[in-house]
Amino acid sequence: MYEVFETKERLSFDNTREAQKVRASLKQKHVFLINLMASPGAGKTTTLVRLLQALKDKYRIGVMEADVDSDVDARTIAQMGVKVIQLHTGGSCHMTADMTNRGMEKMGIEDLDIVILENIGNLVCPAEFDTGANLNLVILSIPEGDDKPLKYPLMFQVGDVLLFNKIDTKEIFDFDEDRCKEYVRKLNPNMEFFAISAKMNQGIDQVVENLEQRMQAWRNSL
Amino acid sequence: MYEVFETKERLSFDNTREAQKVRASLKQKHVFLINLMASPGAGKTTTLVRLLQALKDKYRIGVMEADVDSDVDARTIAQMGVKVIQLHTGGSCHMTADMTNRGMEKMGIEDLDIVILENIGNLVCPAEFDTGANLNLVILSIPEGDDKPLKYPLMFQVGDVLLFNKIDTKEIFDFDEDRCKEYVRKLNPNMEFFAISAKMNQGIDQVVENLEQRMQAWRNSL
Numbered sequence: 098m099y100e101v102f103e104t105k106e107r108l109s110f111d112n113t114r115e116a117q118k119v120r121a122s123l124k125q126k127h128v129f130l131i132n133l134m135a136s137p138g139a140g141k142t143t144t145l146v147r148l149l150q151a152l153k154d155k156y157r158i159g160v161m162e163a164d165v166d167s168d169v170d171a172r173t174i175a176q177m178g179v180k181v182i183q184l185h186t187g188g189s190c191h192m193t194a195d196m197t198n199r200g201m202e203k204m205g206i207e208d209l210d211i212v213i214l215e216n217i218g219n220l221v222c223p224a225e226f227d228t229g230a231n232l233n234l235v236i237l238s239i240p241e242g243d244d245k246p247l248k249y250p251l252m253f254q255v256g257d258v259l260l261f262n263k264i265d266t267k268e269i270f271d272f273d274e275d276r277c278k279e280y281v282r283k284l285n286p287n288m289e290f291f292a293i294s295a296k297m298n299q300g301i302d303q304v305v306e307n308l309e310q311r312m313q314a315w316r317n318s319l
Numbered sequence: 320m321y322e323v324f325e326t327k328e329r330l331s332f333d334n335t336r337e338a339q340k341v342r343a344s345l346k347q348k349h350v351f352l353i354n355l356m357a358s359p360g361a362g363k364t365t366t367l368v369r370l371l372q373a374l375k376d377k378y379r380i381g382v383m384e385a386d387v388d389s390d391v392d393a394r395t396i397a398q399m400g401v402k403v404i405q406l407h408t409g410g411s412c413h414m415t416a417d418m419t420n421r422g423m424e425k426m427g428i429e430d431l432d433i434v435i436l437e438n439i440g441n442l443v444c445p446a447e448f449d450t451g452a453n454l455n456l457v458i459l460s461i462p463e464g465d466d467k468p469l470k471y472p473l474m475f476q477v478g479d480v481l482l483f484n485k486i487d488t489k490e491i492f493d494f495d496e497d498r499c500k501e502y503v504r505k506l507n508p509n510m511e512f513f514a515i516s517a518k519m520n521q522g523i524d525q526v527v528e529n530l531e532q533r534m535q536a537w538r539n540s541l
Contacts, residue, residue, distance in 0.1 A: 138463025240462035241360025
């Protein structure tokens, strides 16, 4: 089962300061926060399910499902036996650091190693608000097209790792992976890329390995 | 060629009142405004190109391409010999009625029958702001999944016509058209549906016929 928490945006908060507070709190609690962002329908939940399958027996994981107003994804995650909370943003198109913080307080993270926030499906607004996460994991699905970094540059600037999802449909869609990488690298030379098919369970191992390395590096720095 | 216009959001405006003003002005000028909305990569521009191919010799059309910060789509439309203006929202994830109005003033609409606004690729925010359009045309692409009306209900509430795009990929993706329609009808019993493939030029004629009927009905009511 899962709880539903109405985490409406409070506009009076300075998001940059709140994000710093979130990061300090995560450091103190030794909890690694991953912020998963993508367009609607890019495969956030399916990818999350694959990551949980690979990680859930090794780490204590909590998932925060942010949605404007539904519980579809929290139900999917709860069925996996993973700790999950459904956050309703009350119409808001993104999660702020304050909303993220209140979600974590409500779910309880003291007993966790990793928190994964599935942000609102949106390539614009979530990129504008630092949630305080240790890692921004961005998904771009093949059917969306390789020109998305040109149109939604900020998302590709703030991302740390970019997953090209639905790679099994590459032959059907005109998606030039190299061209897309080139667009992204101009915005963000540090981005790391992985090609996956969450549905077909392809390429997930490499992503998991990268995430574990990043978590380990972060823990070593504490 | 096309002009680029920075149409930043002005927060002091009452959007509902501004939308009414836009609608009154369109009525006076006999110009029909279509607001095209969808997720990133759902096929807005490709669909727009198909609609323009079918309509541009019969009507005088102007296109407003709203983007956070790129000119990719305006370039595509300009190549078709259609009047077009590129609107940069300066980071904003949606178009307000005021932004729409300033875009139309800049482009000039006195010599037009139809204006098509390609809104920012986003299923959340554009639905929250009435642009003053006479018709909200929404695209949902098959790869995005049939559960999107559950997650982004407002977009499907404010839409008048819903196009299921990339229908040629239906066999690859788990998309139940009937189930999706059922979700939408609960939110919006008046929605009209069409299945198309903009890329393959399938199903466009029926959409064009519907748009022409709607425009004619509107003109008859003036």
